[in-house]
Amino acid sequence: MRTAVVIGTGLIGTSAALVLAGRGVTVHLVDHDPANARTAAALGAGTDEAPEGPVDLAIIAVPPAHVAATLADAIAQGMARAYLDVASVKGGPRRGLEALGVDLTGYIGTHPMAGKERSGPLAATADLFEGRPWVLTPTRDTDTEVLNLALELVALCRAVPVVMDADAHDRAVALVSHTPQLVSSMVAARLRNADETAVRLCGQGIRDVTRIAASEPRMWLEILSANPGPVADVLAAVAADLEETVGALRALQSADDGKRREGAEGIEDVLRRGNAGRERVPGKHGAAPTTYETVAVLISDQPGELARIFADAGRAGVNIEDVRIEHATGQQAGLVQLMVEPRAVAALTAELRERGWALRQQ
Amino acid sequence: MRTAVVIGTGLIGTSAALVLAGRGVTVHLVDHDPANARTAAALGAGTDEAPEGPVDLAIIAVPPAHVAATLADAIAQGMARAYLDVASVKGGPRRGLEALGVDLTGYIGTHPMAGKERSGPLAATADLFEGRPWVLTPTRDTDTEVLNLALELVALCRAVPVVMDADAHDRAVALVSHTPQLVSSMVAARLRNADETAVRLCGQGIRDVTRIAASEPRMWLEILSANPGPVADVLAAVAADLEETVGALRALQSADDGKRREGAEGIEDVLRRGNAGRERVPGKHGAAPTTYETVAVLISDQPGELARIFADAGRAGVNIEDVRIEHATGQQAGLVQLMVEPRAVAALTAELRERGWALRQQ
Numbered sequence: 001m002r003t004a005v006v007i008g009t010g011l012i013g014t015s016a017a018l019v020l021a022g023r024g025v026t027v028h029l030v031d032h033d034p035a036n037a038r039t040a041a042a043l044g045a046g047t048d049e050a051p052e053g054p055v056d057l058a059i060i061a062v063p064p065a066h067v068a069a070t071l072a073d074a075i076a077q078g079m080a081r082a083y084l085d086v087a088s089v090k091g092g093p094r095r096g097l098e099a100l101g102v103d104l105t106g107y108i109g110t111h112p113m114a115g116k117e118r119s120g121p122l123a124a125t126a127d128l129f130e131g132r133p134w135v136l137t138p139t140r141d142t143d144t145e146v147l148n149l150a151l152e153l154v155a156l157c158r159a160v161p162v163v164m165d166a167d168a169h170d171r172a173v174a175l176v177s178h179t180p181q182l183v184s185s186m187v188a189a190r191l192r193n194a195d196e197t198a199v200r201l202c203g204q205g206i207r208d209v210t211r212i213a214a215s216e217p218r219m220w221l222e223i224l225s226a227n228p229g230p231v232a233d234v235l236a237a238v239a240a241d242l243e244e245t246v247g248a249l250r251a252l253q254s255a256d257d258g259k260r261r262e263g264a265e266g267i268e269d270v271l272r273r274g275n276a277g278r279e280r281v282p283g284k285h286g287a288a289p290t291t292y293e294t295v296a297v298l299i300s301d302q303p304g305e306l307a308r309i310f311a312d313a314g315r316a317g318v319n320i321e322d323v324r325i326e327h328a329t330g331q332q333a334g335l336v337q338l339m340v341e342p343r344a345v346a347a348l349t350a351e352l353r354e355r356g357w358a359l360r361q362q
Numbered sequence: 363m364r365t366a367v368v369i370g371t372g373l374i375g376t377s378a379a380l381v382l383a384g385r386g387v388t389v390h391l392v393d394h395d396p397a398n399a400r401t402a403a404a405l406g407a408g409t410d411e412a413p414e415g416p417v418d419l420a421i422i423a424v425p426p427a428h429v430a431a432t433l434a435d436a437i438a439q440g441m442a443r444a445y446l447d448v449a450s451v452k453g454g455p456r457r458g459l460e461a462l463g464v465d466l467t468g469y470i471g472t473h474p475m476a477g478k479e480r481s482g483p484l485a486a487t488a489d490l491f492e493g494r495p496w497v498l499t500p501t502r503d504t505d506t507e508v509l510n511l512a513l514e515l516v517a518l519c520r521a522v523p524v525v526m527d528a529d530a531h532d533r534a535v536a537l538v539s540h541t542p543q544l545v546s547s548m549v550a551a552r553l554r555n556a557d558e559t560a561v562r563l564c565g566q567g568i569r570d571v572t573r574i575a576a577s578e579p580r581m582w583l584e585i586l587s588a589n590p591g592p593v594a595d596v597l598a599a600v601a602a603d604l605e606e607t608v609g610a611l612r613a614l615q616s617a618d619d620g621k622r623r624e625g626a627e628g629i630e631d632v633l634r635r636g637n638a639g640r641e642r643v644p645g646k647h648g649a650a651p652t653t654y655e656t657v658a659v660l661i662s663d664q665p666g667e668l669a670r671i672f673a674d675a676g677r678a679g680v681n682i683e684d685v686r687i688e689h690a691t692g693q694q695a696g697l698v699q700l701m702v703e704p705r706a707v708a709a710l711t712a713e714l715r716e717r718g719w720a721l722r723q724q
Contacts, residue, residue, distance in 0.1 A: 021665070035686070035687060038687050038696075039668065039685065039687050041665065042661065042665075042666075042667055042668035042669075042687055042696070042698070043666070043668045043669050043672075044665045044666030044667075044668070044669045045665075046665070047665070113563050113565050114565075115565070115567075122682075122684070122685055132565075133562055133563055135563065162559065162562060162563070164559060168557075168559070168560075169563075171560070172556075172557070172559065172560035172563050173563060175552055175553070175556055175560055176553070176556075176560060176561070176563050176564045176565070176568050177563070177565065177567060177568065179549065179552070180549055180567055180568045180571040180572075181567065182607055182632065182633075183545060183548075183549050183571065183604075184567075184571050184636065185632050185633050185635065185636025185637075185639075186545075186600050186603045186604060186607070186632060186636065187541065187542055187545050187600065187639075188635075188636040188637075188638075188639035188640040188643070189603065189632060189635035189636050189638070189639045190537055190541070190596060190599060190600065190639060191537070191538070191639035191640075191642045191643065192635055192638045192639040192642070194534075194537055194538075194642070195530075195534070197524065197526060197530070197534065198530075198533070198534035198537055198538060199538070199642050199643070199644065200495055200524060200644065201475050201495055201497065201524070201531075201534050201535060201538050201539070202538045202643050202644055202645075203475050203476075203477070203494070203538070203539065205477075205539060205542055205543065205546075205573075205574045206538050206539065206542040206643065207643055207645055208570040208571070208573050208574065209542040209545065209546050209570070209571055209573075209574065210542075210636070210639070210640050210643055211567075211570050211571075211640075212567045212570065212571065213636035213637065213639065213640040214637060214640045214641075215633070217630050217633035217634050217637060218630075220629075220633050221626060221629055221630050221633065224611070224614075224629055225614055225626060225629070228611040228612070228614035228615050228625070229611075229615055231611055232608050232611035232612055232615075234552060235604060235607060235608050235611065236608050237552060238548050238549065238552065238604065239601060239604040239605055239608060241548045241551065242545075242548060242597060242600065242601040242604060243601055245544055245548070245597060246594050246597050246598050246601060249586070249590040249591075249593055249594035249597065250590070250594055252586075252587055252590035253590050253591055253594075263590070264583060264587060267582075267583055267586055267587070268579050268580075268583050270544065270547050270548060270551060271544075271547050271577075271579035271582050271583065272579050273547070273550075273551035273554055274546065274547025274548065274550040274551050274572075274575035275547075275550075275575065275576060275579060276550075276551070276554045277547075277549075277550035277551045277552060277553035277554040277572070277575065278550040278553075278572050278573075278575040278576045279576075280553045280554070280556070280561050281550070281553065281561070281564050281568065281569055281572055282561065282562065282564055283564075283569055299404065303383070303403065303404075303406045303407075303408070303409070304404075304405070304406030305404055306401070306404035306405045306406070307404075307405050307406045310405075320484075322484070323401065323484055324397070325397060325400050325401055325404055334400075334404075336404070
């Protein structure tokens with residue numbers, strides 16, 4: 001890839017342009033607001049002058065509702081050898097293009113799963129896509145050359161390509177992105193008219209749950225308007241769960257023992273299903289459970305002995321995962337069993353010995 | 363305060379004990395599992411030996427369902443001059459004590475709004491409560507001496523005392539803590555049976571919304587069981603909002619223009635109410651909006667000029683909040699207007715001048 005056009009120099013378009021320009025690709029920047037394209041150019045994302053002939057790749061980075069018309073126009077102009085969009089919904093734009101009778105062999109719908117709370121070219125960075133999934137939705141009609149240009153873009157952005165069917169993509173983002181957005185907004189909305197004293201009690205839990213409720217309503221209305229069916233389906237399932245949980249809470253107030261037990265079971269069930277779902281979210285919490293090894297240390301009965309062991313372990317960069325204390329009957333001294341990751345045993349034992357602790361062979 | 367008993371050496375009890383022991387208070391540690399009390403003692407939180415006579419303050423840090431019985435027992439023994447509990451629900455324990463016919467003049471219900479994903483004495487730290495609200499629920503019957511001992515504890519823990527009615531507290535935590543927990547679990551539960559490809563698309567949004575879905579079901583069942591009415595009320599309001607939003611999404615799929623417009627209005631409304639509610643959450647996002655000042659810089663038409671200005675501003679520790687670019691017609695050079703916080707103007711202009719940029723007087 002040697003030349004590209006980016007249409008729409010917002011966060012995503014400008015970030016992709018920064019990556020390409022940084023790799024020596026000549027990038028032409030276009031935006032319905034010329035000041036935006038000028039800002040992107042001034043950031044080093046390319047030039048806001050028009051290309052002289054067809055480029056290798058045209059990247060359409062406009063809101064979902066404008067993707068089909070913008071693409072059809074670019075294809076009619078013969079702007080590029082290959083075209084892709086980066087909109088967060090994939091079924092609608094494709095059906096829009098089909099309705100316009102556009103030849104789709106030169107097009108591939110894509111969606112980089114990257115974003116920020118801030119939008120616009122100034123929020124753009126060349127590392128926005130690093131390590132993030134970038135969905136590609138080729139069809140039987142897609143030229144292999146077009147797929148390969150898209151894969152080249154994803155590789156240059158250091159993103160992880162994921163091939164999916166367009167409709168499966170839309171159901172997936174309804175589940176992992178669009179529904180969480182709406183639910184976060186609804187939890188936050190409950191605070192709007194709350195007493196000031198109540199609001200003072202907010203902690204990290206609600207802060208995390210409502211963080212994305214600060215998102216831009218106009219942008220989200222565009223995204224949700226392009227994917228209403230799949231989002232309504234997931235949201236309806238959450239609503240059914242909510243209704244059942246309200247019922248379970250009411251049952252907890254019953255005078256009837258059996259009803260109260262049923263209520264408790266219902267509450268515990270939703271909490272446990274939440275645990276199971278949360279474990280599937282990629283990230284450090286999704287990591288496989290570790291089995292620990294034990295390091296046994298003799299301690300005296302002085303207060304703070306365990307705190308000192310923790311401080312010494314911290315100095316060796318070792319995290320103690322769990323601990324058990326055994327006191328031999330009638331003795332002042334006790335045995336502490338420290339559970340640590342297997343790879344940390346050597347560092348921990350060396351540090352503790354150096355600090356004068358007596359270690360017991362296991 | 364010179365002596366204290368902590369009954370229940372979990373996260374909260376041990377953390378409070380660490381603070382008191384660190385200030386020279388003699389702390390006696392009690393737990394239904396003696397190994398827990400021993401661990402807390404080994405951490406330097408006090409001694410697991412019983413006190414010889416009545417102490418100044420007894421802190422009951424057991425699960426909500428056990429508070430009333432534990433308190434009644436301690437009061438019957440004459441264990442202390444004053445008693446407080448730290449359970450996350452306040453109305454139920456109080457009614458439990460009243461039902462047991464206990465004299466409540468020596469008791470005050472309290473709730474420190476602090477927690478962690480990990481529980482147990484090993485997760486305890488002396489700084490757990492720093493800067494966090496600590497709710498106190500005195501009644502007309504509460505001795506002033508008891509209130510003052512509680513205020514002393516809160517001050518030693520560097521927490522912020524908030525006086526509330528017990529039932530108002532329970533409604534507030536239903537809103538800001540218990541409902542977010544259940545909703546987070548329900549969003550996470552949707553992922554349980556999702557396709558692996560869909561789960562790969564999870565981003566920071568759903569990661570934040572579902573973080574607390576990893577919480578311990580047994581502990582939360584205890585909390586929710588002690589506060590079912592207020593939680594059911596808030597949850598029912600969220601459920602009504604959800605139903606309406608599902609309806610709005612379905613309306614977006616209608617062939618009728620008027621219905622689609624109504625649907626869009628409904629979606630935008632919930633997103634905007636979410637914005638308004640989120641703004642009330644204390645933390646950096648709740649800060650008052652700042653007005654910015656402008657620093658104007660002349661730039662040439664070379665790519666990357668703006669990126670270099672940003673890098674130079676970063677070196678001066680200045681964050682550029684917004685930017686506007688004006689190109690004089692027919693000229694190669696342009697004028698960049700940098701918006702920064704008023705207190706950053708001096709540092710920014712000094713740095714830019716030193717780096718050779720031409721600044722324009724405003």
